[in-house]
Amino acid sequence: PLRLMAENPPEVLEVRGEVFMSRQGFVRLNEQRADGGEEPFANARNATAGTLKLLDARIVARRPLEVIFYAQGEIEGIELHTQQELLLFLRQAGLRTQDWLRTASDFDGITAALQELQQNKNRFSYDIDGAVIKVDSFAQRELLGQTARAPSWAKAYKYEPERAETLLKEITVQVGRTGVLTPVAELEPVFLAGSTISRATLHNQDEITRKDIRIGDTVLIEKAGEVIPAVVSVRKEKRPADSEPFDFVSHLGNRCPSCGGEIVRDPQFVAWRCPNLQCPAQSMRRIEYFAARNALDISSLGSVVAEALLENGLVREPLDLFSLTLEQLAVLNLGTEDEPRMFGAKNGAKLLAALERARTMPLASWLQAMGIPEVGSATAYQIGRTHRDLAEVANSPKLKGIVSVMTAQENGLPASAASQAPADSAFGELFSWKKEEVAVTSPEELVSLGLLKPGSRKDGAAYYVTTVIGPKTAQAVLDFFAGEIGQGWLKKLAELEIDPQGGETAAATTETTATLSGKTFVLTGTLASMDRETAAAKIRALGGNVASSVSKNTTWLVAGENTGARKTEKATELGVAVIDEKQFLEMLGEN
DNA sequence: TACCTCGTACAACTGGAAGT
DNA sequence: ACTTCCAGTTGTACGAGGTA
CATH class of the missing domain: 3.30.470.30 (DNA ligase/mRNA capping enzyme)
Known part of the structure; x- marks a missing residue:
């Protein structure tokens, strides 16, 4: 109505x-x-x-x-x-x-x-x-x-999803961002629950072995949740007599399908991996991941563009993107030599504008974009929230605090010992850094930051549990920045004068969703990173209110580009705080 | 046990380039 | 200047494996 x-x-x-x-x-x-x-x-x-x-x-x-x-x-x-x-x-x-x-x-x-x-x-x-x-x-x-x-x-x-039978023609192997090799079933196209299915992930060798999936098999497929195709089982009675169990290591000749290097499997993990960091497929995925929406949101840069940039030698790692020029992008060929297809000047300008925006994206977005192992959006947000900049993360007393507190507990020592133990004690040997060298945040402070939660034990001794970042993740981040790759990032970012900022602006209570409850926003001008409807939706999602004009009840005026004169004028008149897009994004906890 | 990360697929829209 | 063609991006959902 x-x-x-x-x-x-x-x-x-x-x-x-x-x-x-x-x-x-x-x-x-x-x-x-x-x-x-x-x-x-x-x-x-x-x-x-x-x-x-x-x-x-x-x-x-x-x-x-x-x-x-x-x-x-x-x-x-x-x-x-x-x-x-x-x-x-x-x-x-x-x-x-x-x-x-x-x-x-x-x-x-x-x-x-x-x-x-x-x-x-x-x-x-x-x-x-x-x-x-x-x-x-x-x-x-x-x-x-x-x-x-x-x-x-x-x-x-x-309820039970619909199923269909089809022929598995071939198994191809894809190389992921981290070098993980994923087998994919190439299927005879079949129409199922509204769409035509031609491929389905097989996840890993174990999965293939468990279901005994072979090339040439007739397989049953279904769409999990009506969307994602999956191979359910094999119709073994329809299997050709000469078929052999599939082993993708021998199928690949022990070689990465992208770079041709030898592949390895850490016995601890399920997946086979390509250990070559320069592997073209990996570089491409890293660039894609860097540009992804929930990382630095560099629109118009997807897999095809990333591959073309790599092939033409314009980019080798994500940060090389920042030296691209409009001239290079305009003539970038997305097609083949015989049938060239230009990326174009307009697309190029859009990409450059997105890169410019990326420079000022918050710390959490950058942490995610860097592709640190174990760090996805939730972890990046937590680290970004509790650290000022990358320099602080790289040598973080807070992350070290998490590792030492949890390691201490595991070894049956009181958590408080973690921040007090001298380096030369047996306890100090548990850690890869010496206590004299760096400060380690105390358990109490980690609790106040929301990184640890006090647990209860019968004997009444202090006891802690982690919230989102556990000791393995914390150590992975520290290792990343201590290693060659992390050091490379820091050096290059300094050269590019990119210094992502983190820390808390307004969101003191992060665990509750209604961080903006009781606050009224007014939007003016154009925001670079989202349209106005999206911005309004995000504010409301956090319990905030969006009004169309400034009044004494307005908490913040969010000013983008080309702001409306009347609104800023009125804000000054009524003493309403004006914030820019960056501050606004921080309030939203964007990453 | 809970849940985060990672990788994957699909189809329509969107917008640049080519064609007229 | 307008139309047509084409494919890249986007948004969404899910499973497996790993961590808390």
Whole structure:
């Protein structure tokens, strides 16, 4: 509805839901497209996703989109305590909700509801692949919290996925960023649950051995979660008589498919690896990873562009990107010698602009971009939050503190000994650095930084558990910077005058999600790293509020490029703090 | 046991280059 | 200047392996 139909509508109501196409709507849309001579869409899910990305709202309006709401964002002026209350309210307000809803108070109740749903799955105007089981009470949800990926108070239950049979023509091997060799099944293309599958990862040799997958086999595949293709099993009765067990080491002749160097396997790990750091495939992946969205977000630099830059000798490692020129990029050939395809001046300018932005990205983004072993987004965020710059991380008393406290505990010593033990004692020998040389942060301070949590032990002695960064990860980071690669990064970054800044700006409490709760932002100008809608969404996600004009209630005015005069003027007048994009990103805890 | 990292796949959109 | 063609990027989801 254009107006909420509630009697006393709340002042602020942010609702979340899912947009979809009904089976019927999708069929009709494809009929129309066929009449108009257009290619039909492959499936409703992607057609819907594509429609939502269209820039022309008039076309969007003609597509048969439907929406069902099921969750709340920010709400002011009404108190809702449970999912059931929320759905009832949404329905009364005229917002469509899922009408099939069951409540259960125990496991049997849940399985009964799941069974009932499966028997009735044809009742719906759209395809379903399962159900979502949620904790009803919002108070209990808060207690359960969430992980980096998903809330802990909701679980998806999926029914059996559709399967298909096809021929495994070949097994190829890909080289990852860290040199890990991953076998991939090349399949005879087969249509399954809305898309054509031609490849599927086989993960590693152990997996191939366990399922006894061979070249020439007829295999059963399914799409895990309706998206990712996977080989489930082999139809052994259809196996050719002369087939042999697959062993990818002998298949590769013990050589890396990219650089031809010898491959190795640390008996401790499952994967075979190419140990050559100069291996072209690895360099390419490292550059890709460096540019990835959750690292330095250098748009228009993906795998193909990275490979072309490497092949043309323009770039050998990620930081070489900063010496690229527009002239070089404009004529960069993405095709072959016979059929050249230019990267172009416009793309080139875009890439250079993204690189310029990358210079001022926060410490956490850089830490992730550097591709330090064990360091992904969550770890990079924690390190970035607790350190000022790379120099501090490289020789970090905090990371050393984590290692020494945890090592001490493992050796049955009190944690407090870790920061006190003299270097010449037996205890001091446990560590790769000497106590006199560097400061090691005390356990108490690590607790106040949120890197350690005090645990309880029966005898009452001090005891600590790590939060996100454990001793292995901490040591991996220290080793990285102590080694040749890390030193190389530091040297090159200094030459380029890039000095990523970390530390906490506003987010003192990082574990709670509502770090911006009670704060009101106003956006002005253009932000370099995201559009305004994205920025607003991020603020709201952290519990903050976004208003359209500056008032005395505004906490911060976020100023990008080409700011609106009226807003900055009013901010000065009312004494509202103005922050730039960098500070804003730090508040969001972006990495 | 929980969850983070890493690698992988798919399909539509987007935008540059080529064609007219 | 406009249209067509093409493929790179993007966003999302998941499993396995590893760490906490």
